[in-house]
Amino acid sequence: MSQQIETAKTPSPPAKESEGTHLVREIMSGNAVISVLAVVVALVIGGILIAVTDPRVSAASGYFFADPMATLSAIWSSISEAYGALWRGATYDPTARTWQGQLGIFETLTFATPLIFSGLAVTLAFRAGLFNIGAQGQIILGATFAGAVGFGMHLPPVVHLLVVILAGALGGAIWGGIAGFLKAKTGAHEVIVTIMLNYIAISLVLYLLKNQLKDPNSSNPISPQMDANALFPLLLGPNFRVHAGLILAILAVIGVAWLLNRSTLGFEYRAIGANPKAARTAGMLVSRGYITVMLISGALAGLAGVAQIAGTEKSLDSEIAGSIGFDAITVALLGRSKPWGTFFAALLFGAFKAGGTSMAVNADVSIDIVAVVQSLIVLFIAAPPLIRSIFRIKESRREGVSA
Amino acid sequence: MKNNITGTFKRGATVGTVTLGAMALLLTGCGQAPAPSGGNASGNAGAADYLGCIVSDSGGFDDQSFNQSSYEGLKKTVADTGIKMKEAQSTTKADFEPNLNQMTNAGCNLTFTVGFLLADATKKVATADPKSHFAIIDDSSIDLPNVKPIVYDTAQAAFLAGYTAASASKTGKVGTFGGINIPTVTVFMDGFAEGVAYYNEKNSKDVKVSGWDVASQQGVFTNTFDIIQEGTKATNNLINDGADVIMPVAGPLGKGAGDAILAANKNGKDVKLVWVDSDGYLTAPTYKSILLTSVIKTMGDAVESIVKDDLAGKYSATPYIGTLANGGVALAPFHDLDSAVSADTKTQLETIKKGIIDGSIKVESKSSPKK
Numbered sequence: 001m002s003q004q005i006e007t008a009k010t011p012s013p014p015a016k017e018s019e020g021t022h023l024v025r026e027i028m029s030g031n032a033v034i035s036v037l038a039v040v041v042a043l044v045i046g047g048i049l050i051a052v053t054d055p056r057v058s059a060a061s062g063y064f065f066a067d068p069m070a071t072l073s074a075i076w077s078s079i080s081e082a083y084g085a086l087w088r089g090a091t092y093d094p095t096a097r098t099w100q101g102q103l104g105i106f107e108t109l110t111f112a113t114p115l116i117f118s119g120l121a122v123t124l125a126f127r128a129g130l131f132n133i134g135a136q137g138q139i140i141l142g143a144t145f146a147g148a149v150g151f152g153m154h155l156p157p158v159v160h161l162l163v164v165i166l167a168g169a170l171g172g173a174i175w176g177g178i179a180g181f182l183k184a185k186t187g188a189h190e191v192i193v194t195i196m197l198n199y200i201a202i203s204l205v206l207y208l209l210k211n212q213l214k215d216p217n218s219s220n221p222i223s224p225q226m227d228a229n230a231l232f233p234l235l236l237g238p239n240f241r242v243h244a245g246l247i248l249a250i251l252a253v254i255g256v257a258w259l260l261n262r263s264t265l266g267f268e269y270r271a272i273g274a275n276p277k278a279a280r281t282a283g284m285l286v287s288r289g290y291i292t293v294m295l296i297s298g299a300l301a302g303l304a305g306v307a308q309i310a311g312t313e314k315s316l317d318s319e320i321a322g323s324i325g326f327d328a329i330t331v332a333l334l335g336r337s338k339p340w341g342t343f344f345a346a347l348l349f350g351a352f353k354a355g356g357t358s359m360a361v362n363a364d365v366s367i368d369i370v371a372v373v374q375s376l377i378v379l380f381i382a383a384p385p386l387i388r389s390i391f392r393i394k395e396s397r398r399e400g401v402s403a
Numbered sequence: 404m405k406n407n408i409t410g411t412f413k414r415g416a417t418v419g420t421v422t423l424g425a426m427a428l429l430l431t432g433c434g435q436a437p438a439p440s441g442g443n444a445s446g447n448a449g450a451a452d453y454l455g456c457i458v459s460d461s462g463g464f465d466d467q468s469f470n471q472s473s474y475e476g477l478k479k480t481v482a483d484t485g486i487k488m489k490e491a492q493s494t495t496k497a498d499f500e501p502n503l504n505q506m507t508n509a510g511c512n513l514t515f516t517v518g519f520l521l522a523d524a525t526k527k528v529a530t531a532d533p534k535s536h537f538a539i540i541d542d543s544s545i546d547l548p549n550v551k552p553i554v555y556d557t558a559q560a561a562f563l564a565g566y567t568a569a570s571a572s573k574t575g576k577v578g579t580f581g582g583i584n585i586p587t588v589t590v591f592m593d594g595f596a597e598g599v600a601y602y603n604e605k606n607s608k609d610v611k612v613s614g615w616d617v618a619s620q621q622g623v624f625t626n627t628f629d630i631i632q633e634g635t636k637a638t639n640n641l642i643n644d645g646a647d648v649i650m651p652v653a654g655p656l657g658k659g660a661g662d663a664i665l666a667a668n669k670n671g672k673d674v675k676l677v678w679v680d681s682d683g684y685l686t687a688p689t690y691k692s693i694l695l696t697s698v699i700k701t702m703g704d705a706v707e708s709i710v711k712d713d714l715a716g717k718y719s720a721t722p723y724i725g726t727l728a729n730g731g732v733a734l735a736p737f738h739d740l741d742s743a744v745s746a747d748t749k750t751q752l753e754t755i756k757k758g759i760i761d762g763s764i765k766v767e768s769k770s771s772p773k774k
Contacts, residue, residue, distance in 0.1 A: 089505070093508065096508035096509075097507065097508055097509075097510045098507065098508065098532065100531075101504060101507065101508035102508075107501065107504075220520075239531070241500075308497075312497065313496070313497060317496055319461075319495035319496055319497065320497075322495050322497055354501070357491065357498075357501050357502060357505045358505055358508075360491055360492075360505075361456075361489050361490075361491050361502075361505040361506060361508075361509050362489075362505075362509055364489075367492075
């Protein structure tokens with residue numbers, strides 16, 4: 001009886017909302033607590049996997065009843081060693097042999113830099129109601145454009161880097177803009193278009209690397225090294241990889257936060273994201289909104305490509321984007337599609353990446369565990385009711401356009 | 404109320420999971436606890452503190468090629484000497500440097516980096532950390548006191564394979580093709596072609612080589628190490644060209660070549676296969692019946708001997724060059740096709756091997772590692 005009454009009280013979703021828009025709303029309606037809990041649950045399950053796959057644990061469980069403490073202590077040491085190594089690798093590791101190696105926190109920041117840019121790209125499109133799955137392709141195009149002017153031209157310091165940054169943003173913007181244009185003019189679904197564009201991007205860069213952009217001194221599909229003037233300056237000298245791209249990334253966070261919360265354009269995006277039909281009725285140009293938001297989103301992803309090629313990699317190859325474009329989606333989800341939330345989520349993922357290597361080397365736990373934890377985070381965030389039921393959190397709903 | 408109901412379900416599920424887990428433990432957990440022992444009785448005291456490390460290229464340690472054989476070599480060294488080891492697999496180029504940094508952080512005494520793709524990262528990390536020792540496989544571009552290049556003069560063993568192939572050919576034509584036109588591939592093809600030429604010179608024959616021209620350094624390449632079918636295609640072309648002994652130098656594409664030969668032999672041809680890198684009789688037993696011989700690079704042995712040298716304080720950055728003399732490269736036994744090689748040829752091969760080792764027979768490939 002009482003259950004029926006409760007159900008009746010729950011506000012039903014707007015009738016004309018499409019499936020996708022509803023999902024975006026659902027995912028965004030959660031709060032930071034759910035993000036944190038999703039990470040915690042994912043880490044717990046990751047810990048169980050670490051313990052189960054550890055040969056010491058399975059050996060000790062073979063005589064569980066003869067000596068139960070042996071199993072428990074094996075489980076404890078297996079998990080604490082793995083996560084301890086993860087934590088130390090991502091922050092500060094007093095056991096590392098060199099002082100540069102002890103400061104893993106700067107590796108975390110280095111890995112986080114492209115994730116901040118690409119996470120922002122996904123976040124921004126999300127707020128306008130678009131799933132930009134194409135960050136991967138936009139990063140590749142950004143890196144390709146940035147690389148072409150980075151090793152193809154020789155310009156004075158500062159100027160060259162600026163040209164590289166602009167070229168990277170342009171490359172990403174073109175790739176994102178195609179999807180925005182098709183969505184606005186033909187209604188083609190941006191998820192399908194951006195996924196397809198990812199494939200085109202990877203084939204395109206491979207073609208270019210075998211022909212126009214190939215390093216003539218190498219037999220591999222790899223570009224020449226970037227000009228020294230085209231690289232981001234290292235922030236802490238040659239001992240650390242952290243580079244000025246990080247500062248640009250923080251500026252981008254501030255910029256996107258301002259755009260979304262303080263500008264007219266940002267208000268339009270949020271209105272379109274909340275309800276495109278209402279936005280159209282209110283006199284907003286929805287199609288223009290789709291195109292511009294995908295241009296800006298693509299440009300941000302392009303900057304992630306710049307951070308890769310002008311920051312850490314220094315030459316172009318077909319693996320330049322790694323898994324950044326896909327991690328970006330998780331980062332944006334975890335960051336609740338808010339600029340600063342995305343920033344901290346990117347830091348967390350940077351820490352996973354930096355610490356994951358340390359965990360693989362120092363605790364003999366496969367770095368694949370990190371991928372499992374990341375995937376579990378996506379699972380729990382994409383299914384907020386699951387997390388709510390585990391921790392018994394009341395559903396909260398945000399109404400209308402909110403920050 | 405709704406929450407309570409789901410909560411009950413949730414708890415029910417948890418109880419179920421715990422019960423299942425306990426059942427599993429009941430089934431497995433009845434063994435005896437081992438008596439506390441004084442650790443593994445292995446090696447000397449120095450070995451226990453010694454850390455040997457290895458970083459793969461993007462092929463991973465299960466690539467059935469040089470990553471795997473180097474990795475297995477280090478594993479064997481661990482078993483033999485009681486040293487400790489750490490490993491890191493790279494999935495992309497971006498992983499090379501972080502992985503190597505982790506190795507020096509972990510305090511590795513000696514780190515093996517597998518493949519010339521890691522040359523840049525190895526050079527950078529080795530320069531920053533001059534006290535750690537490194538060894539890089541298949542690259543000799545780094546000139547640092549703490550980086551030992553491990554390279555192979557494969558042409559020497561391929562020379563013997565070429566000689567054998569020429570002697571076994573009935574059509575008067577042998578063939579070879581490569582994955583990509585890079586020195587580590589063409590060094591096989593050079594040696595093979597020169598071995599054939601040497602056979603012609605000694606026996607006044609005129610066996611032709613299809614697929615590789617030493618003078619112009621051009622030949623048949625599949626331009627891939629991944630697409631097996633390209634190996635089948637290249638092999639079919641060589642067979643149609645009249646070749647009846649074929650040496651593919653393209654990693655996994657050797658399987659494609661083997662398949663093509665098995666199919667051709669079913670249709671009345673009599674074509675034989677020469678495997679490379681490992682003894683194909685052991686690593687690719689499907690092709691036992693057509694396998695004439697293999698050109699072997701013994702990476703595991705090199706890894707083991709370098710670790711042992713370093714352990715004994717005898718590390719040097721002088722390149723390790725695998726040759727017939729030190730057993731770094733070798734011609735595999737003929738196994739099932741032993742009868743296809745005449746007793747005469749076998750004696751001659753022994754003489755040639757001695758000749759190459761003492762320098763009276765020169766095998767010169769542009770791609771051979773420089774001493």
